[in-house]
Amino acid sequence: MRITARREEVDAVKAVLEDPGFDNADQMAKALIKEVGSILQMRDWVALVHTWSDGHRGLNFAPFGNEAEAKSFASKMAFGGTGRIVPLHSPGAMLANHDGKKWKGYCQHDECGHAPFTHSAASAARGACQIPTCPCNGFRK
Ligand SMILES: [Zn+2]
Ligand SMILES: [Zn+2]
Known part of the structure; x- marks a missing residue:
């Protein structure tokens, strides 16, 4: 996932890292993963929707941070068919x-x-x- 951290995202992560209320590293790590998860849920993503060359529904991939990342992935995966980029809100x-x-x-x-x-x-x-x-x-x- 190609992403650039935003100011409000950095602040939210810092708040977890600077919170003195954790008893151990596991607790902090869990809180941090939760926080980053909710941050990433606030972003729009891009999906790659694939169709096999015989017209059957293919293999869909997501999330990508932007169209360029999805296209770059598609160009490396030479398993045929056609791909379409779909925005995920x-x-x-x-x-x-x-x-x-x-x-x-x-x-x-x-x-x-x-x-x-x-x-x-x-x-x-x-x-x-x-x-x-x-x-x-x-x-x-
Ligand atoms: Zn409005
Ligand atoms: Zn409205």
């Missing part, structure tokens, strides 16, 4: 927005607050939230 960001714990990158419209990926990129509806109950028609960073 973060369930963590969606849940955090839903539960009122606003994660970085949510829509700042008072009545929306959904993650950026819920906002349409299609020309006519560009910017509007695609969640039917949402009133916003623009996403602001």
Whole structure:
């Protein structure tokens, strides 16, 4: 997974490392793995969806940190068929927005607050939230 650590992610990991409340290294390691897991759940990923050359569903791979990583993997794995890159949205960001714990990158419209990926990129509806109950028609960073 090709990723670049973000400021808020580094701060969350540091908070675990600097917490004096752990009795032993195992406890700290477990807490750290949990923390990193929830951090990674806040990210969007890329999947590689594969079809065999006879048209049958193939072998799907994920997560990749970006398209370039998925393409590089595909070019090394010469087992035939065709591959397609599919974006995977973060369930963590969606849940955090839903539960009122606003994660970085949510829509700042008072009545929306959904993650950026819920906002349409299609020309006519560009910017509007695609969640039917949402009133916003623009996403602001
Ligand atoms: Zn919105
Ligand atoms: Zn919305």
